[in-house]
Amino acid sequence: MTRYIFGRLLSLVLVIIAVSMITFSMMLAVPGGPFDEINQPLPPAAKANILRKYGLDQPVWVQYTKYMSNALRFDFGIPYQQPTTTVAELIKSTWKITAQVGLMTLLVAFGLGIPLGIIAAYNQNSWIDTIVTFMSMLGFIMPSFVLGTLSILLFSVYLGWLPLGGWGETGCLIDRYFCADWIMPVIAYALAPLAIIARYTRSSVIDYLNSDFVRTARAKGLGERAVMLRHVLRNALIPMVTVMGPIIPDLMTGSIFIESIFRIPGLGKYFVTSTFNRDYPMVMATVLLIALLWGVVYLVTDIAYTRLDPRVRLGAQEGQ
Amino acid sequence: MTTTTNPAATSVSDSNPPVPVILRRHRTLWQDAVRRFFQNRLAVLGLAIVVFFLFLAIFADLIAPFAYDKANFAQVRVLPMRNPAYPLGTDEIGRDYLSRLIYGARTSMTVGITIQLIALLIGVPLGGLAGYMGGKVDFVVTRIIDIMTAFPGLIFAILVISLFGGGMWKVIFALSITSWIGIARLTRAQVLSLREKEYVEAARCLGVTQRGIIFRHLIPNALSPLLVAVSFGIPAAIFGEAGLSFLGIGINDPIPSWGKMVGISGAYVRVSWHMALFPTLAIALAMLGFSFVGDGLRDALDPKMTR
Numbered sequence: 336m337t338r339y340i341f342g343r344l345l346s347l348v349l350v351i352i353a354v355s356m357i358t359f360s361m362m363l364a365v366p367g368g369p370f371d372e373i374n375q376p377l378p379p380a381a382k383a384n385i386l387r388k389y390g391l392d393q394p395v396w397v398q399y400t401k402y403m404s405n406a407l408r409f410d411f412g413i414p415y416q417q418p419t420t421t422v423a424e425l426i427k428s429t430w431k432i433t434a435q436v437g438l439m440t441l442l443v444a445f446g447l448g449i450p451l452g453i454i455a456a457y458n459q460n461s462w463i464d465t466i467v468t469f470m471s472m473l474g475f476i477m478p479s480f481v482l483g484t485l486s487i488l489l490f491s492v493y494l495g496w497l498p499l500g501g502w503g504e505t506g507c508l509i510d511r512y513f514c515a516d517w518i519m520p521v522i523a524y525a526l527a528p529l530a531i532i533a534r535y536t537r538s539s540v541i542d543y544l545n546s547d548f549v550r551t552a553r554a555k556g557l558g559e560r561a562v563m564l565r566h567v568l569r570n571a572l573i574p575m576v577t578v579m580g581p582i583i584p585d586l587m588t589g590s591i592f593i594e595s596i597f598r599i600p601g602l603g604k605y606f607v608t609s610t611f612n613r614d615y616p617m618v619m620a621t622v623l624l625i626a627l628l629w630g631v632v633y634l635v636t637d638i639a640y641t642r643l644d645p646r647v648r649l650g651a652q653e654g655q
Numbered sequence: 656m657t658t659t660t661n662p663a664a665t666s667v668s669d670s671n672p673p674v675p676v677i678l679r680r681h682r683t684l685w686q687d688a689v690r691r692f693f694q695n696r697l698a699v700l701g702l703a704i705v706v707f708f709l710f711l712a713i714f715a716d717l718i719a720p721f722a723y724d725k726a727n728f729a730q731v732r733v734l735p736m737r738n739p740a741y742p743l744g745t746d747e748i749g750r751d752y753l754s755r756l757i758y759g760a761r762t763s764m765t766v767g768i769t770i771q772l773i774a775l776l777i778g779v780p781l782g783g784l785a786g787y788m789g790g791k792v793d794f795v796v797t798r799i800i801d802i803m804t805a806f807p808g809l810i811f812a813i814l815v816i817s818l819f820g821g822g823m824w825k826v827i828f829a830l831s832i833t834s835w836i837g838i839a840r841l842t843r844a845q846v847l848s849l850r851e852k853e854y855v856e857a858a859r860c861l862g863v864t865q866r867g868i869i870f871r872h873l874i875p876n877a878l879s880p881l882l883v884a885v886s887f888g889i890p891a892a893i894f895g896e897a898g899l900s901f902l903g904i905g906i907n908d909p910i911p912s913w914g915k916m917v918g919i920s921g922a923y924v925r926v927s928w929h930m931a932l933f934p935t936l937a938i939a940l941a942m943l944g945f946s947f948v949g950d951g952l953r954d955a956l957d958p959k960m961t962r
């Protein structure tokens with residue numbers, strides 16, 4: 336087990352290095368840079384000064400190693416767009432909002448998805464099952480920006496119930512938290528993962544409802560409640576860990592689309608503006624953060640899976 | 656393997672006559688799959704939607720009432736049904752919205768299908784090679800796949816486009832960089848499992864050449880899961896293009912793209928509701944069509960599945 340985790344961590348480090356190298360070389364390989372003199376001509380001395388300040392006059396590999404060694408100390412440099420702050424500060428402040436969106440979405444997606452899936456499984460072909468099927472179809476065919484746009488049309492423009500956008504600005508329950516402007520982005524964002532979760536829960540629960548040990552449990556006279564809690568759900572919810580795996584980093588790194596439709600000042604929106612402005616330090620830090628988050632979450636889900644389901648052995652994966 | 660539709664009519668495909676049995680016409684796996692596909696109502700509906708969009712894409716020049724870039728500055732953001740010349744209204748510089756939607760289908764279909772073709776061209780040989788050769792080749796390919804998986808595809812595409820600029824071929828390039836990974840992994844897994852199958856073993860023992868095994872056994876058997884993957888990959892690629900264009904970094908003006916139309920509509924959403932509504936419906940409908948086809952293909956191509 337320790338050996339396995341160590342190996343995985345090592346490959347995570349390799350992945351991060353590869354990702355950073357690709358991003359770094361891509362950003363330097365293309366013509367044009369943040370201090371091109373298209374918009375504001377500079378005297379050569381001033382330009383040289385700026386380039387020296389940001390270390391852009393040094394060889395590429397020096398820039399890279401310097402960057403990475405600083406990054407290990409959480410020093411990601413100074414964003415070109417806002418030189419008065421640091422990249423770490425900027426990410427912290429924007430990520431706070433993205434994390435709020437992500438957590439709320441996670442809550443809605445799992446809080447509704449799992450019960451809906453269970454109910455649908457227990458009442459196959461009933462109206463609630465039809466609703467779940469319909470919703471999971473909707474979640475698949477409607478990208479979040481399509482759903483966001485449609486819900487703005489319906490709830491803000493036509494009905495006028497909810498604000499057009501923003502985050503923590505209008506109709507808040509507790510001082511900038513749980514606001515009216517949270518509702519649409521969270522629902523538009525949550526529907527796709529909710530659909531996946533409900534569908535997986537449904538099929539997983541159905542599988543176990545038809546299994547031999549559930550029949551045995553019923554045959555020995557166990558109450559339906561005990562059968563459901565101790566035999567069906569306990570087994571059926573284990574696979575949800577793998578479903579959760581890719582959803583969590585996705586939600587926590589923010590949806591570029593949701594953030595730009597609803598004008599949420601989060602990490603995703605900032606990432607897009609940073610790439611436009613060739614804000615190297617900001618782009619690098621965001622990409623590294625996302626890659627790291629993905630890697631860690633995948634590792635954690637794999638380990639969690641073995642803890643929850645003793646039939647799965649980590650070493651066995653090598654044979655596949 | 657033949658399936659019996661009516662248990663009373665005993666089907667014996669390799670029977671020795673003269674036994675008075677009702678002989679069923681021999682059907683290949685693919686004929687069977689086609690039959691199953693067309694018995695699935697949702698799949699046929701999906702196919703109809705896909706064919707409809709393909710038709711629009713191919714014959715856009717003939718169907719569309721206006722050229723997609725024909726602006727009429729006297730008729731800006733006309734609402735639908737107000738002016739008989741513009742049944743679906745006009746956009747922010749007075750271009751016919753219906754025509755732009757029709758040409759938008761061309762953009763979406765081109766991007767979606769091209770990206771999947773590229774994904775096949777890269778993914779199948781790479782995955783197949785890794786699965787068949789094993790050893791060091793497999794190790795290297797698997798590591799590349801691992802690294803590419805950790806790289807978030809959309810972020811990567813945005814990075815590439817913001818560096819190299821937008822436009823249809825750059826969008827295709829940017830989305831292709833990560834699109835082959837799933838196909839490669841699938842092909843590798845298929846080849847790995849098929850390689851050990853008894854019938855491949857048997858063919859090898861009978862002295863069938865390596866070429867024969869690859870073309871007669873491995874490829875046909877790996878084909879159906881790949882087909883399903885592609886049918887789900889096309890809407891994913893369409894979604895990717897729409898997303899990039901929505902952010903304003905995808906298809907360049909004046910070429911229409913549904914995603915771009917949705918993105919632009921955001922500024923006018925309070926009054927010109929039609930600018931947001933129609934392209935979103937088009938995207939949703941296209942996604943629906945492809946996903947029904949994908950589901951139908953998956954069900955039809957899995958002969959082990961019983962209905």
